[in-house]
Amino acid sequence: MTxxxxxxxxxxxxxxxxxxxxxxxxxxxxxxxMTVINSLFLPGFRGEPAEFVxxxxxxxxxxDPTFWQVARNNLLYALGTIPTSIALALGMALFVNGxxxxxxFVRMAYFTPTILPxxxxxxxxMFFYAxxxxxxxxxxxxxxxxxINWLGDPSVALGSVIVMSIWKEAGFFMIFYLAALQSLPxxxxxxxxxxxxxxxxxxxxxxxxLLMPTTxxxxxxxxxxxxxxxxHLFILTKGGPNNATNLLLYYVYENAFSFFDRxxxxxxxxxxxxxxxxxxxxxxxILDRRTHYQ
Amino acid sequence: xxxxxxxxxxxxxxxxxxxxTVAAWLLxxxxxxPLLYAFWAAFHPGEFMVNLEPFAPLTLDNFIEAWAQAxxxxxxxxxxxxxxxxxxxxxxxxxxAAFAFARFPxxxxxxxxxxxLIQLFVFPEVLIVENYRIxxxxxxxxxxxxxxxxxxxxAFGIFLLRQTFKTIPRELEDAARxxxxxxxxxxxxxxxxxAKPTYLAYGLVSISHHWNNFLWxxxxxxxxxxxxxxxxxxxxxAPETGVNWATVSAATLLSIxxxxxxxxxxxxxxxxxxxRAGIR
Numbered sequence: 001m002t003x004x005x006x007x008x009x010x011x012x013x014x015x016x017x018x019x020x021x022x023x024x025x026x027x028x029x030x031x032x033x034m035t036v037i038n039s040l041f042l043p044g045f046r047g048e049p050a051e052f053v054x055x056x057x058x059x060x061x062x063x064d065p066t067f068w069q070v071a072r073n074n075l076l077y078a079l080g081t082i083p084t085s086i087a088l089a090l091g092m093a094l095f096v097n098g099x100x101x102x103x104x105f106v107r108m109a110y111f112t113p114t115i116l117p118x119x120x121x122x123x124x125x126m127f128f129y130a131x132x133x134x135x136x137x138x139x140x141x142x143x144x145x146x147x148i149n150w151l152g153d154p155s156v157a158l159g160s161v162i163v164m165s166i167w168k169e170a171g172f173f174m175i176f177y178l179a180a181l182q183s184l185p186x187x188x189x190x191x192x193x194x195x196x197x198x199x200x201x202x203x204x205x206x207x208x209x210l211l212m213p214t215t216x217x218x219x220x221x222x223x224x225x226x227x228x229x230x231x232h233l234f235i236l237t238k239g240g241p242n243n244a245t246n247l248l249l250y251y252v253y254e255n256a257f258s259f260f261d262r263x264x265x266x267x268x269x270x271x272x273x274x275x276x277x278x279x280x281x282x283x284x285x286i287l288d289r290r291t292h293y294q
Numbered sequence: 295x296x297x298x299x300x301x302x303x304x305x306x307x308x309x310x311x312x313x314x315t316v317a318a319w320l321l322x323x324x325x326x327x328p329l330l331y332a333f334w335a336a337f338h339p340g341e342f343m344v345n346l347e348p349f350a351p352l353t354l355d356n357f358i359e360a361w362a363q364a365x366x367x368x369x370x371x372x373x374x375x376x377x378x379x380x381x382x383x384x385x386x387x388x389x390x391a392a393f394a395f396a397r398f399p400x401x402x403x404x405x406x407x408x409x410x411l412i413q414l415f416v417f418p419e420v421l422i423v424e425n426y427r428i429x430x431x432x433x434x435x436x437x438x439x440x441x442x443x444x445x446x447x448x449a450f451g452i453f454l455l456r457q458t459f460k461t462i463p464r465e466l467e468d469a470a471r472x473x474x475x476x477x478x479x480x481x482x483x484x485x486x487x488x489a490k491p492t493y494l495a496y497g498l499v500s501i502s503h504h505w506n507n508f509l510w511x512x513x514x515x516x517x518x519x520x521x522x523x524x525x526x527x528x529x530x531x532a533p534e535t536g537v538n539w540a541t542v543s544a545a546t547l548l549s550i551x552x553x554x555x556x557x558x559x560x561x562x563x564x565x566x567x568x569x570r571a572g573i574r
Contacts, residue, residue, distance in 0.1 A: 006399065012477060013398025017406070020391035023447035028413050031424030038424075088321075095318035101311070102319070108561060109322035112329060115557045115564065116550055117506035119524045123531050123546045124332045127539055133343065135331070171325065172568070179569050221572075228417060231508040234528055249420065249509075256423040257513065265423045272420055280415045 032273065038266035057267045067268070069243050070251045073158060077247060078226040080162035081169065086218055088170040090211070093177030094203075110171040118168065122235035125164045129236070151237050154244035161236055161245050168232075169225065173218045180214040181207070220283045227275055248272050335543035343539055356544035360530075363541065365518050366548055369526035372438060376511075376522050377504045380442040381497055384451050388496075391447070392455030393481050397467075407456075413449035419509045426513055436520050441511045445504070451496055454571060458492040459485050491570075498560075498567035505553050523549040 039057050041050040061067050096107045113121060128135045129150035137147030150160040184207065192202045230250040233239055239246035239254065246254075248268060256265035311319075335343050336357065342350040360366065394400060395407055418425055425444055426435075434440030462485060470480045486493075508524045515521045521529070527549045531542045557564050 009399055010401065013394040013400040016390040016394035016398065017400065019387045020410070020447040020452060023387065023443070024410065024413060024449075026428060027418055027425055027444035027447070028416055028421070029409075031421040031428060032416060034424045034427075035421060092318075092321065095314065095321070098314070100315055100318055106318055106322040107565075108558075109326035111561075111565060112326060112554075112557070114568070115502060115553060116329075117508065117524045117527075119506075119508050119528050120546045120550045121328070123527065123542055124328045126531075127331070127335065127343065127543070128328070130539075133539075138345075167325065167328070175565055175569050176572060217572075224415065228420065231524075234508070234512070235531065253422065253509070253513070256426075262423055269420065269423065273416065276415045276420070280412070 035266045035269045035273070038263060039270045041263070043263060057263055061264065061267050061271075066243055066246075067251070070246045070248055071271075073243075073245065074226065074247045076158060077162060077165070078223065080159070081165045081226060082219065082222045085166045085170040086173055086215065086222065088166065089173030089218065090177050090215075092170065092174040093181055096174075097178055097181045110174050112171065113168045114172040116168075118229060118231035119235060121164065121168050122232040125167075125232075126235060129160055151245075152241055154241050157237055157241060157245045161232060164232060164236070165229075169222065173222070176214050176218055177211065180211050184210055216286065220279060223279050224276065227272055227279075248275075332543045332546055335540055336547045338540065340538050340540035356540045357548065359541045360545040360548060364526060364530045364545065366523075366526065366545070368518055369521060369523045369549075370552075372520060373505060373522040373524075376438050376442055377501050379438065380445055380504050381500050383442065383446045384448050384500060385493065385497070387446050388448055388451030388455055389481070389486065391452045392459055393485060395452065395456045396459035410449045410452055413447070414453075418444035422510060422513050425510070429514055435514055436516050438520050440514045441507075441520070441522065442504070444510065448500070450571070451500070454492055454496050455489060458489045462488050494563070495567040495570040498564055499571040502553060502564070 040052060040054060042053050042057070044050045092110045096103055096110070100106060131137060131147060131149050131152060134147075134150070136150060140147050148156060151157050188206055189202070192206065197205075227248060230247055230253070233245060233247065233250045237245040239250050249272065252265045252268045252272070255261045255268065334346065337352050337354070338350045339353055339355070391410070395403065395410075400406065429435055429440045429443075432440075434443065466484050466488075467480055470484050475483060505522075506524060507522075508528065511522050512525045512528065515525055518526075527545055530545050
């Protein structure tokens with residue numbers, strides 16, 4: 001290839017990239033940079049220029065007990081949703097991977113919540129959780145127990161939100177396990193059958209270790225979702241009662257669009273970006289190295 | 295796919311279902327129950343919401359009520375326009391970028407590609423505050439373009455298509471060039487047709503994502519003219535509006551019906567798309 005031809009190719013390639021580059025710069029890089037900058041300034045009032053305050057906004061944030069409550073909620077939300085939905089997903093995948101009457105229906109039942117908008121799912125679950133006329137409480141009352149204020153009691157509300165999230169996510173993770181199970185070489189099973197290995201130890205010694213890359217992949221996705229998905233809070237609790245179910249991204253939304261405090265919103269956003277950066281690093285180092293062994 | 299059945303001898307199911315079968319079915323019934331319950335609630339008068347009486351009269355009143363109380367027709371139109379627009383624009387923009395990454399010598403290509411991949415983690419909704427400012431600076435607030443535009447340069451789409459394009463043998467490209475095709479013709483006549491399964495998978499995942507998306511559309515829209523279904527439903531079912539629950543169920547079903555029907559019809563494609571798009 002001549003030099004000019006090579007140059008031409010380079011130019012052509014750059015032109016092909018241009019639309020994506022402009023859009024990514026506008027809606028990803030520029031806002032990221034602006035967020036970081038805003039977190040270092042205090043806005044000026046009445047046309048005065050913004051004042052550079054360095055890490056003062058972060059100090060303010062870290063002194064705010066509400067922030068720590070929200071961060072703790074988000075951690076509990078992640079700890080509450082992720083292990084359970086992954087375990088359920090694996091169980092579901094094992095169920096529908098084997099011989100099972102009505103397997104098609106069972107598989108569909110597990111996967112259906114995935115296809116629903118979070119808002120619609122929250123609407124449906126709202127009926128279950130409602131204090132007086134909700135299904136859960138009317139069941140409890142029929143059994144002779146007193147009802148629980150599922151979304152209004154600060155000690156129960158986050159748990160209620162978590163239960164709904166598990167229902168929404170488990171089926172999605174199931175399909176990754178199902179695919180992994182179906183790609184396992186069948187001769188492993190044959191060999192273990194010849195050896196007379198029990199199904200239980202076959203699962204723990206062979207299947208489960210071989211599914212490790214899938215588990216890590218699902219785990220990364222679940223971590224991102226735990227930070228990103230807040231739609232259900234708009235219907236179920238609005239972060240209440242008393243911030244008991246408030247999560248980081250919802251707190252950003254509240255600060256920016258209810259309290260009109262864009263500086264605090266920017267500061268929390270930077271914290272979220274740092275969390276996502278850790279998850280991204282995890283993915284690109286551990287996960288990508290692991291999957292090469294497959 | 296069915297390697298397992300190749301060696302397992304066919305067994306007849308025992309008369310008594312195994313413990314595993316019972317557990318699998320029980321879990322399935324629990325999982326499908328909320329949706330079935332929404333159906334029940336939507337098709338019966340409000341007073342039967344809780345007691346689930348089997349012979350309660352069926353009614354369509356809840357749907358009529360919901361349709362009358364909120365402009366669902368408009369919401370449908372907005373959602374269709376949004377989803378169609380986003381998916382088409384994503385196809386074009388991501389195809390061009392993926393082609394560049396797969397086949398062109400661009401200085402610093404690997405660094406550029408890593409920069410693109412950042413968007414897999416930093417979604418438009420995480421940056422809602424600044425994105426709102428940018429959208430408002432561009433005059434895109436309260437427009438369907440404003441809802442869709444931040445998602446058009448999808449890192450995920452670029453990544454998936456680049457992977458697919460890379461597997462297409464260069465010989466096909468050379469043959470097309472001998473025929474006198476220029477680059478765009480090669481892309482259109484060789485690469486795009488061979489990547490059809492990827493487009494299908496990505497398209498289905500993207501459709502369901504944008505049909506279901508809520509936070510960014512909520513922030514960037516403020517009136518009926520541009521609201522998609524999810525935001526309309528969120529506004530409709532807010533407790534303050536005092537709408538009764540049977541009506542909310544009907545509204546919920548109205549909002550999910552097209553996607554749900556599509557899913558029931560093309561279940562296999564949906565599941566495979568999520569899988570194909572997820573494994574990266």
